[in-house]
Amino acid sequence: MNTIRTFAGIPEECGKSSTASIVLIPVPYDGTSTWGKGADKGPDALLEAAENMELYDIETGTEVYTHGIYLAPAIEEGSSPEAMVEEVYNVTKDYVNRKKFTTLVGGEHSISIGAIRAMNESYEDLTVLQIDAHADLRKEYNGSRYNHACALFEANEQTNLIQVGIRSMDAIEKTVMKKDQVFFAHEMIQDDYWMDTAIDLMTENVYITFDLDAFDPSILPSTGTPEPGGLQWYETLEFLRRVFDEKNVVGFDLVELCATGNYKPSAFAAAKLYYKMLSYKFEGEQGDFEYDNQEISETKMKKHDTDQEYEDGEF
Numbered sequence: 418m419n420t421i422r423t424f425a426g427i428p429e430e431c432g433k434s435s436t437a438s439i440v441l442i443p444v445p446y447d448g449t450s451t452w453g454k455g456a457d458k459g460p461d462a463l464l465e466a467a468e469n470m471e472l473y474d475i476e477t478g479t480e481v482y483t484h485g486i487y488l489a490p491a492i493e494e495g496s497s498p499e500a501m502v503e504e505v506y507n508v509t510k511d512y513v514n515r516k517k518f519t520t521l522v523g524g525e526h527s528i529s530i531g532a533i534r535a536m537n538e539s540y541e542d543l544t545v546l547q548i549d550a551h552a553d554l555r556k557e558y559n560g561s562r563y564n565h566a567c568a569l570f571e572a573n574e575q576t577n578l579i580q581v582g583i584r585s586m587d588a589i590e591k592t593v594m595k596k597d598q599v600f601f602a603h604e605m606i607q608d609d610y611w612m613d614t615a616i617d618l619m620t621e622n623v624y625i626t627f628d629l630d631a632f633d634p635s636i637l638p639s640t641g642t643p644e645p646g647g648l649q650w651y652e653t654l655e656f657l658r659r660v661f662d663e664k665n666v667v668g669f670d671l672v673e674l675c676a677t678g679n680y681k682p683s684a685f686a687a688a689k690l691y692y693k694m695l696s697y698k699f700e701g702e703q704g705d706f707e708y709d710n711q712e713i714s715e716t717k718m719k720k721h722d723t724d725q726e727y728e729d730g731e732f
């Protein structure tokens with residue numbers, strides 16, 4: 418049995434910071450959200466859901482956790498948006514320097530600002546692929562440049578930003594938006610080749626910032642600002658798998674999972690998406706750890722038994 422919390426309950430040997438190829442940084446920050454609160458509980462909700470998820474990915478035929486996934490301490494800095502961005506930048510930079518495949522789970526979208534800044538310093542000619550319902554290109558909002566509504570302003574100026582799934586924005590954002598690099602949801606639905614066009618616009622190094630409100634609310638309703646007419650599950654996976662296959666994805670973040678009300682299906686979808694993205698990244702590469710699957714299933718089953726007892730005890 419594990420004595421520390423690992424991602425999805427994987428064996429501790431696979432969760433060590435020294436040997437893991439992958440790092441997951443939780444950033445439970447919800448300082449500037451404007452409508453639905455609860456993004457601060459997003460990382461915990463995703464981690465809890467992941468503990469009830471199968472670790473074998475059918476599509477790729479892999480168990481990506483065998484590459485090692487280190488669950489880093491959460492970034493709790495929340496004294497100001499500036500301080501949070503700075504801390505995310507420093508922590509991301511540190512793991513990138515240590516050659517880890519660095520991933521972050523938010524929290525609201527402003528957590529991506531520091532991560533993108535760190536990635537852009539570390540990789541040449543960076544493309545930022547933003548999958549989102551919102552353009553997030555305001556220079557300033559509610560007096561701050563680090564509001565979630567401004568999450569991609571800096572990336573738009575300093576990287577090759579490609580925006581996918583957009584269906585909500587302010588007119589002012591049109592003045593800075595690179596129109597040819599934006600894939601609006603209402604246009605994607607009529608264009609069989611949007612994936613090819615988007616991939617053609619990418620440079621080799623790609624960082625993905627995935628705002629979960631990009632999904633249609635029928636797939637993932639628990640997000641701060643849900644918008645109708647979003648991405649479907651399988652088209653999203655098809656697109657992501659192609660990007661991971663054809664480009665060098667250097668890291669990614671998942672943001673805006675909002676853990677309030679009946680959030681469990683959304684948390685599970687987010688956990689599954691997270692694991693899918695790792696599976697695509699490491700598809701075709703042999704893991705560093707070999708484990709007896711039987712042992713892991715037994716650990717997971719024991720956990721389910723415990724949960725059951727706990728629930729039984731409540732009634």
Ligand SMILES: [Mn+2]
Nearest residue numbers: 550551628630
């Ligand atoms: Mn959004």
